[in-house]
Amino acid sequence: MSRATICVWLFVLLVSRGAALAESPRLDVSVDRTRVEVGEQVTLTVTLTAGGDVPAPELPVSEAFDVVGRSSYTTQEINIANGRVVTTRNHSYVYSLTARRDGSFVIGPAHVLHEGRRLESSKVRLNVVKPGRRPRTRPAPVPGQDPGDSYGDDLERDLFVATTVDKKKVYVGEQVTVTYKLYTRRTLRNISYGRLPSYTGFWSETLFDAQRASFDREVHNGREFNVMRLKTMALFPTASGVKSLDFLEVVCQVQDHTRRRNLFDMDDFFGFGASREVRARSEEVKIEVSPLPGGAPAGFSGAVGRFDVSVEASPVDVRTGDPIAVNVRVRGTGNLNAVGEPVRPEGDAFKFYDPNSNVSSGDSDGRIGGEKTFEYVAIPNRAGSARIGPFVLVYFDPEKQRYRTARSRVVSVNVKPVRQQAASGAVMSRREIEMLGRDIRHLKPDLGHLEDHGRPIVRSAWFWTVQLVPVLGFFGIFAYKRHRDRLMGDVAYARRRRSGPEARKRLTRARKRLQEKDGVAFYVEIDRALAQFLADRLNLPVAGMTRESAARALREQDVPDPIVSQVQDVFLRCDYARFASVRIPETEREEIYNAAAALIDALGARI
Numbered sequence: 001m002s003r004a005t006i007c008v009w010l011f012v013l014l015v016s017r018g019a020a021l022a023e024s025p026r027l028d029v030s031v032d033r034t035r036v037e038v039g040e041q042v043t044l045t046v047t048l049t050a051g052g053d054v055p056a057p058e059l060p061v062s063e064a065f066d067v068v069g070r071s072s073y074t075t076q077e078i079n080i081a082n083g084r085v086v087t088t089r090n091h092s093y094v095y096s097l098t099a100r101r102d103g104s105f106v107i108g109p110a111h112v113l114h115e116g117r118r119l120e121s122s123k124v125r126l127n128v129v130k131p132g133r134r135p136r137t138r139p140a141p142v143p144g145q146d147p148g149d150s151y152g153d154d155l156e157r158d159l160f161v162a163t164t165v166d167k168k169k170v171y172v173g174e175q176v177t178v179t180y181k182l183y184t185r186r187t188l189r190n191i192s193y194g195r196l197p198s199y200t201g202f203w204s205e206t207l208f209d210a211q212r213a214s215f216d217r218e219v220h221n222g223r224e225f226n227v228m229r230l231k232t233m234a235l236f237p238t239a240s241g242v243k244s245l246d247f248l249e250v251v252c253q254v255q256d257h258t259r260r261r262n263l264f265d266m267d268d269f270f271g272f273g274a275s276r277e278v279r280a281r282s283e284e285v286k287i288e289v290s291p292l293p294g295g296a297p298a299g300f301s302g303a304v305g306r307f308d309v310s311v312e313a314s315p316v317d318v319r320t321g322d323p324i325a326v327n328v329r330v331r332g333t334g335n336l337n338a339v340g341e342p343v344r345p346e347g348d349a350f351k352f353y354d355p356n357s358n359v360s361s362g363d364s365d366g367r368i369g370g371e372k373t374f375e376y377v378a379i380p381n382r383a384g385s386a387r388i389g390p391f392v393l394v395y396f397d398p399e400k401q402r403y404r405t406a407r408s409r410v411v412s413v414n415v416k417p418v419r420q421q422a423a424s425g426a427v428m429s430r431r432e433i434e435m436l437g438r439d440i441r442h443l444k445p446d447l448g449h450l451e452d453h454g455r456p457i458v459r460s461a462w463f464w465t466v467q468l469v470p471v472l473g474f475f476g477i478f479a480y481k482r483h484r485d486r487l488m489g490d491v492a493y494a495r496r497r498r499s500g501p502e503a504r505k506r507l508t509r510a511r512k513r514l515q516e517k518d519g520v521a522f523y524v525e526i527d528r529a530l531a532q533f534l535a536d537r538l539n540l541p542v543a544g545m546t547r548e549s550a551a552r553a554l555r556e557q558d559v560p561d562p563i564v565s566q567v568q569d570v571f572l573r574c575d576y577a578r579f580a581s582v583r584i585p586e587t588e589r590e591e592i593y594n595a596a597a598a599l600i601d602a603l604g605a606r607i
Helices: 003-022 150-158 430-443 461-489 491-515 519-538 547-556 561-579 586-604
Strands: 026-031 035-037 041-050 065-081 084-099 103-107 111-114 117-120 124-129 137-139 159-165 169-171 176-184 188-195 202-209 216-220 223-237 241-245 249-255 275-281 285-290 305-314 317-319 324-334 350-352 356-364 367-380 384-388 392-397 402-407 411-416
Touching (some): 026 117, 026 124, 041 111, 065 561, 150 159, 159 249, 188 561, 202 356, 305 411, 491 586
Parallel strands (some): 169 285
Antiparallel strands (some): 111 117, 159 176, 241 285, 249 275, 305 324, 356 367, 392 402
16 A cells, blocks of 8 residues: 555544534633742633634632633634534633642633533643742643653753843842843743733833844853843832832744644744643742931931932022022932932021922933932022022932032022112193193093992902902812822822823824834834823832733732733733734734723723
8 A cells, every 4th residue: 555545544534533523512711830839820721612603601710819810712614524524613712820829729620501412521630839949940841741751951052031220239228120031042932921020129120121122142151142132121229128120021933842743733834833831930049138327417408329419590680579580409329219319508688488399310320310300490589699509408329328518500690689679659740731631621521421320349249259359269179289299299190190191292203203114113102101190090000010910919909800811912012023023914013902992991080
């Protein structure tokens, strides 16, 4: 018997077996792993194999898990058996679950009513353990493969996320630079973030965030890797003690050399190779944060870094009571958001009003710095030569490990007395008196045409209207002052107020990137617009705003599941587009733009 004949009979046998299976509907439940840590995510898939359209199965989930995402898809198989064409559809329903507490839990069984018959799946047991050290790279299990084989060990050596910090011992407020890199010796596809660190106990600033997959060559422990820099963060600890940096997790598809090749595997046929999902995460890093030394000079308000102070005043020639604009600038490296107002000069020559402040920051050689400006209004109290300054800023220099003082220069101001008004009762000339007389006679009509002024003024409506203006103005000023005070003292209120305008600005920038056909920058703006909006509305750190954390926070606010799923879908599509190696169609970019804008409007009305 020839080889071609054997292949034909093998094909007929496989198709016949597939047809037989297709005729028997069944319901299956599977998970990507059966052991997880508290806070980790597990993917559960319910697969209904049946022909035709079917309803979605019901799946009871233990209260120990939060459902943070749902999705579904359908695949179709066509088999020919005994001259009959049998069509089988596999309806897959994917649930993303996050473990809330440790223990052993049973999920299921799932059930569905199909053509009058109740189909029921088996149960799945999940073991949830407390957070601890686990393998940094975990492949999803493959049916029929021993979970303890060498594939996982080799994979952990060939694919991992490394965390590097420039310092492990710092002072409160001192910058720690953290860099995450993905090391791989395998072929990767569909790279996305599975979990981002929350940076609890730190003020965080982003120095670098990868917008596309870009690899360099690097030797690590004597082995050559393809390396992709994922993130670089500047962290400023806000309290002393030993702080732990949470891990960063990357999800990707890795070519699987352990799977047995299938004659009808299209990936193998076209040369792509079989692949499986892998989750690689970084190790937790501990930072020892020391408190600032005692004996801080008077006026120290928490500034840590290296700074200098300058002052400008305008105008410098004024009269008593005239306002002077005074701008005090603090420049240097460090967390400028933690820099308080410099100490004002002593004396009663000027009255200073509380300043407005704004920060302009950036990074230089990996160090956060920039400028913080304090804008004052100063009123001179008396005439003569006066001086504005010096303004004094006390800060702690972590490199020198001591407190230092920065002083501004002194600005000289010449204050003149108030100009005297002309005395009343001045002598007028005869011609001026005659002209004045004609004017008075001209403006004075005949007595018969004068109006009757006997009605009291207090009975007129316009009189009371005028009286209400100061009252309404007072309440308006009072309400505005309360609003300003709340903006200055209530961070959550201030972030909530600015969330809408900031989101619209980012959407405008995204629209511009869309018109410029800059696909990657467009998805970055959409992701940042939605993440910043949710963080501001919910008063959460934007650095840890992922699709999982966003879903948990929104469900705590009783946001309907359809809206939560749409939010997760936008984040997922943005992650995929940023790291995808193929070009995303323009129609899909227009669709995700409209979806993000609609979500921001809908969430603005609910949270």
